[in-house]
Amino acid sequence: MKIRRYLGKDTQEALLKVKMDLGNDAVILNTRKVRQKGFLKLFSKPMTEVLAAVDEEYGSRKEREAVKREEKSPDLNKENQIKIQLDDKEQKIAELENKVSNMESLLQKIYAQFQSNGQKTAAAVEQPAKPFSKGLQVFSSNLLKNEVEAEIVKRIIDTVSEKIGENAGVNDAASVLYNVISGMLGKPSTIQIKEEGRPTVVIFLGPTGVGKTTTLAKIAANYALNQKKSVGLITADTYRIAAVEQLKTYAEILGMPVSVIYSPAEIKEAVNAYSDKDVVLIDTAGRSYKNKTQFEELKSLVLASEADEVYLVLSATTSMRTCRELLNNYGFLENYKLIFTKLDETPINGIILNAKLLTNKSLSYMTYGQSVPDDIEIANIDKVTKNLLGSIG
Numbered sequence: 001m002k003i004r005r006y007l008g009k010d011t012q013e014a015l016l017k018v019k020m021d022l023g024n025d026a027v028i029l030n031t032r033k034v035r036q037k038g039f040l041k042l043f044s045k046p047m048t049e050v051l052a053a054v055d056e057e058y059g060s061r062k063e064r065e066a067v068k069r070e071e072k073s074p075d076l077n078k079e080n081q082i083k084i085q086l087d088d089k090e091q092k093i094a095e096l097e098n099k100v101s102n103m104e105s106l107l108q109k110i111y112a113q114f115q116s117n118g119q120k121t122a123a124a125v126e127q128p129a130k131p132f133s134k135g136l137q138v139f140s141s142n143l144l145k146n147e148v149e150a151e152i153v154k155r156i157i158d159t160v161s162e163k164i165g166e167n168a169g170v171n172d173a174a175s176v177l178y179n180v181i182s183g184m185l186g187k188p189s190t191i192q193i194k195e196e197g198r199p200t201v202v203i204f205l206g207p208t209g210v211g212k213t214t215t216l217a218k219i220a221a222n223y224a225l226n227q228k229k230s231v232g233l234i235t236a237d238t239y240r241i242a243a244v245e246q247l248k249t250y251a252e253i254l255g256m257p258v259s260v261i262y263s264p265a266e267i268k269e270a271v272n273a274y275s276d277k278d279v280v281l282i283d284t285a286g287r288s289y290k291n292k293t294q295f296e297e298l299k300s301l302v303l304a305s306e307a308d309e310v311y312l313v314l315s316a317t318t319s320m321r322t323c324r325e326l327l328n329n330y331g332f333l334e335n336y337k338l339i340f341t342k343l344d345e346t347p348i349n350g351i352i353l354n355a356k357l358l359t360n361k362s363l364s365y366m367t368y369g370q371s372v373p374d375d376i377e378i379a380n381i382d383k384v385t386k387n388l389l390g391s392i393g
């Protein structure tokens, strides 16, 4: 028994090959679908494989016919043999050509598929953003331009995303953002004058030149002129010759007493001397963030003053990096409120939100110029929030 394997595009083609080769006596043993081996062939259609058998003595039909032809005319047969060999070669070449062209078209298909996949990905990236995400993108970029720290911007956007639906428009996003940011800034807290007992004692600290003395003068003037409170001033700033004179000038104009102390030990007595006052405001010397000894002295001054309220004065023009250092250095303070000055000198409001969230202390006053007593207001959360969401030109 002779067993042979025949491959065809389909069963019909494979059976035809069997018949052609083995004749009608062939017995079909098995048919199955097979994939050709090789990377490119993985993408082609499976072939049909037919396993056929024929009695050995019959041999293949081609062989039998060849024997017959040889018997009839040996010369003609030789000629035919050459022709058959040539025909076989031509057939092989044709088969190879066919294979190459199949591979070519397959490669073209694969290439086209890759290209269309690439276009689909690009299209997905360029897809017009939904109104919700588009609105948030604009605001998030404004917050960053306002120098709100990236981590905080992310926190804000995440909170807003949780609160509003996918299809919310720019206006909805804006109003939720407004609420989230103003909530983070919190309610401002200003000096709370005690109704009874000793005067309310307030001390102002902060780096050099930020506007401590000017801000103190603005607050003092407002208490004296608008609220008819009696105010006493103390300065602990004897480092600069002009500092005492500066406060004395304001005190003179406003008609209020001022006393000067040269060491923390003197503060208690100076405060006690103002027992008849409603408010006592204490000015301090600006401290460079590098000088550790000065901070130790400041710490004892704050403790000795037994102040009811402590205000840390910061300029809005300070870089966030410096601001972080400053907040670190003033970290010895247990409780304080934040004053931001010089907001007239910068359109950037990010530092206010950053510092508020870093310290978790209340915002209190903000100042917008050099003019005493006008250029001060209670921290305007609405204004700051709108500035943060607005674009910086």
Ligand SMILES: Nc1nc2c(ncn2[C@@H]2O[C@H](COP(=O)(O)OP(=O)(O)OP(=O)(O)O)[C@@H](O)[C@H]2O)c(=O)[nH]1
Pocket (backbone or CB within 6 Å): 206, 207, 208, 209, 210, 211, 212, 213, 214, 215, 237, 240, 243, 284, 285, 286, 287, 341, 342, 343, 344, 345, 367, 368, 369, 370, 375
């Ligand atoms: N543009 C602007 N200038 C201000 C503001 N507040 C204070 N200044 C100015 O900043 C400068 C310093 O102000 P001071 O009040 O002396 O600052 P300070 O923190 O007491 O300074 P030291 O006592 O030296 O540490 C002065 O020229 C003020 O007029 C403000 O809100 N805006």
Ligand SMILES: [Mg+2]
Pocket (backbone or CB within 6 Å): 212, 213, 214, 237, 243, 283, 284, 285, 286
């Ligand atoms: Mg000063």
